[in-house]
Amino acid sequence: MKLSPSPSPIPSPSVSAVAVKIEFVSPIPGTRISIDTGSQDPEKTITLQWTMAPLGKEFRTVLKDDRGEELFDKNMVITTDKMSADVKLERPGMYDWEVRCVDCGESKGSVARTRFYLEPEYQAIETLPPLVGGKTTTSNAYNSDQKGFAVTLRWKPYPHSKKYIVRIAKSATSKKALLEKTVENALYVFNKDKIFTGKVFYSVRSILSSGFIVRSDVQPFIFSFLPPQLVIPEYGAVVSRSEMSTLVTWQKTNFTESYEIEVATDKEFNNVVLKKKIVENFFVLDLPPPGKYYWHVRSMSKKTSSPFSNTNELNVKL
Numbered sequence: 107m108k109l110s111p112s113p114s115p116i117p118s119p120s121v122s123a124v125a126v127k128i129e130f131v132s133p134i135p136g137t138r139i140s141i142d143t144g145s146q147d148p149e150k151t152i153t154l155q156w157t158m159a160p161l162g163k164e165f166r167t168v169l170k171d172d173r174g175e176e177l178f179d180k181n182m183v184i185t186t187d188k189m190s191a192d193v194k195l196e197r198p199g200m201y202d203w204e205v206r207c208v209d210c211g212e213s214k215g216s217v218a219r220t221r222f223y224l225e226p227e228y229q230a231i232e233t234l235p236p237l238v239g240g241k242t243t244t245s246n247a248y249n250s251d252q253k254g255f256a257v258t259l260r261w262k263p264y265p266h267s268k269k270y271i272v273r274i275a276k277s278a279t280s281k282k283a284l285l286e287k288t289v290e291n292a293l294y295v296f297n298k299d300k301i302f303t304g305k306v307f308y309s310v311r312s313i314l315s316s317g318f319i320v321r322s323d324v325q326p327f328i329f330s331f332l333p334p335q336l337v338i339p340e341y342g343a344v345v346s347r348s349e350m351s352t353l354v355t356w357q358k359t360n361f362t363e364s365y366e367i368e369v370a371t372d373k374e375f376n377n378v379v380l381k382k383k384i385v386e387n388f389f390v391l392d393l394p395p396p397g398k399y400y401w402h403v404r405s406m407s408k409k410t411s412s413p414f415s416n417t418n419e420l421n422v423k424l
Contacts, residue, residue, distance in 0.1 A: 126163075128205045128218035131155040135220035141228035141318070146265055148318040150195045150224060154178070156205055157187050164208040167191065172199040181208060198226035198317050231270075231310050231322035234260040238329060239360070245330040246301075246360045246405065246412075255361050256298045259308055259327070263292040264320055267312035270294075274308045278324045301361050301410045303331040333404050333415035334359050334387065344421045347393050354401065355388040356415065362405040369394070369401045373417060396422050 132155040133139055141150050158165055161184055169178040178193050195201065200223050207216040235242045237258040241249055259272060272294040274285040284306065287294060305328045311321035334356040339345065345352045354367065367389055369380035379394055383406070391401075399420045405412040 125160065126207050126210045126213045126215040127157075127159045128165075128207070128215060129157045130203065130205075130218065130220045131157060133222040136222065138223045138225055140225040141230070143229045144232075145228065145230050148196070148266055148314050148316050148320065151192060152195060153190055153192050154203065155188070155190045158184050158189060158205065158207070159187055161185060161187065163210055165189075166204075166206045166208050168204045168206075169193055170202045171195075171197055172201070173197075177201075195224050196316060198224050226317055227311075227319040227321060229323060230320045231264050231267075231312065232262045233310065233322050233325050234262065236260065236327050244328050245332045246362065247332060248358045248360055252360045254298070255301055256295050257302060257327070257329075259294045259296075259310075261292050261310050261322060264312055266314050266316075267320065270310050270312050272308065272310055274306050274327075276306060278307045278326070280307070301331060301407045302329055303410050304329070331361070331405065331407070331410050331412045332359060333402075333412040334365065336401075336403065336415055336418050339418065339420055341418045342421065343418075344423055345393060347396055347422055347424055349393065351390050351392050352420075353388060354391050356403050358387045359405040359412070361407055363408060364406045365403050366406055366411070367401060367403045368414070369399055369420075371397065371399060373400050375400070375402075393422050396424050398422075 164183045166181045204219045210216040239252040239254045272287050273283050275283050309324045337355040364383045370378045400417050402414040402417045404414045
């Protein structure tokens with residue numbers, strides 16, 4: 107018996123290649139995004155947007171954080187070329203985004219990948235006006251309720267913060283801090299025992315458990331140690347030598363231990379005829395010989411003194 111040859115096996119059908127196109131629209135590949143300024147929640151909700159073709163195919167979209175944790179993983183048969191999905195990002199760092207055509211075989215472009223980055227730092231701590239001696243003031247101008255010189259930097263508590271880092275520097279852009287302290291409450295008190303005069307810049311930040319760093323804007327703190335304002339005698343006053351003396355007064359200033367008065371025969375105070383430290387804000391001046399005189403006063407503390415006040419003219423007549 108003659109054997110006939112076996113029939114050839116029928117080849118398995120293969121998935122035909124199709125033209126696949128995947129394009130990431132938002133976030134733009136490689137972009138760096140951040141939490142909105144003023145946000146009271148350390149998170150960022152974004153909308154993933156992408157386009158795909160061809161229609162009718164099944165695509166899988168996956169988003170992972172830099173620890174490999176999946177935030178979004180969904181398969182869908184697309185009926186429109188424009189797709190979107192809202193995702194909440196709760197940690198800073200790099201995010202990997204992949205879109206894959208599941209049933210497109212080995213078609214070119216069937217897988218697309220991109221990355222974007224969520225910045226760790228954002229501005230949301232709101233500072234409050236600093237207090238000096240318990241009052242909102244920027245100078246030693248007199249206030250009868252002023253108590254002490256303690257400077258209190260304040261800010262509104264941030265809902266997710268347990269500790270704050272306060273930084274004080276000479277300028278808004280200085281890399282070197284004059285002082286940096288960690289505190290648990292939403293305030294920091296400094297300069298309790300001495301007068302500060304001048305200008306510094308301060309900021310507050312907090313490192314959250316999620317890895318975000320929330321901060322305030324850099325704020326200036328200015329305190330001027332001012333001279334007193336002269337009261338009497340007024341500028342150009344005329345007094346008689348026969349009165350023997352005259353009362354000289356000026357307004358008080360806060361944080362002041364004493365005052366210094368100078369009397370001279372010239373406006374430049376090159377020829378000073380009287381120089382005296384006084385605790386009170388008045389002085390009984392023994393009248394000098396007839397002539398034209400000038401006087402001014404400055405405020406003094408332990409380590410700081412103000413500039414001299416404006417100058418008043420005093421005319422002594424026979």
